[in-house]
Amino acid sequence: MEIETMTMQLIVNSGDARSRAMEAIALAKKGEIGAAREKLEESRKFLTQAHQFQTDLIQEEADGNIKSVSLLTAHSQDHLMNAITVSDMAGEFVDLYEMIFHKKGAD
Template sequence: MAEEEANLETIMGLIINGGNAKSSAMEAIMAAKTGDFDGADAKLKEADGFLAEAHNAQTGMLTQEAQGNHVKVSLLMVHSQDHMMNAITFRDLAGEIVDLYKKLAEK
């Protein structure tokens, strides 16, 4: 049961950190939209920190799987992976949008 609790903790960490990363990326876009590029860059860096936390948790589960300790796949685990992939994609796009706002501000 301790292993299931540890996996649940990891899964929840992925969901929370993925959600936080996406929120920070959105805040970066909103800051850039108002011309606050220092704030936008800080929010993108914050999003990267949340993604790094999530990645570290995910790596632990992947290592466990690679060592032959198969983890039971649940709907919650799939949901956590979905959160991660969406957060990564959103962060990448937010960086591009912030760059576009910066270029528009130069003109």
């Protein structure tokens, strides 16, 4: 696979992961905790795919096939880091919303 294709796949999968994580927060905010957890799982699957493309890029560089880092490659890393952060935080938000809705039900 070409370097540019791997880089774009890293961006696409990272973006999909971030989007699913944000959807999870929105669902949890409405009290739809089960659906939110499903979105978190989808987010993690996209992150796994993104990580694989990142690993492929690192391997290409280690093999000497990448001589310099392009702005697009750096951009793809930004997307991945943002997706990881949002996904991690979304898990925390879902947990918090679950506690809030559970507590409201107990009142």
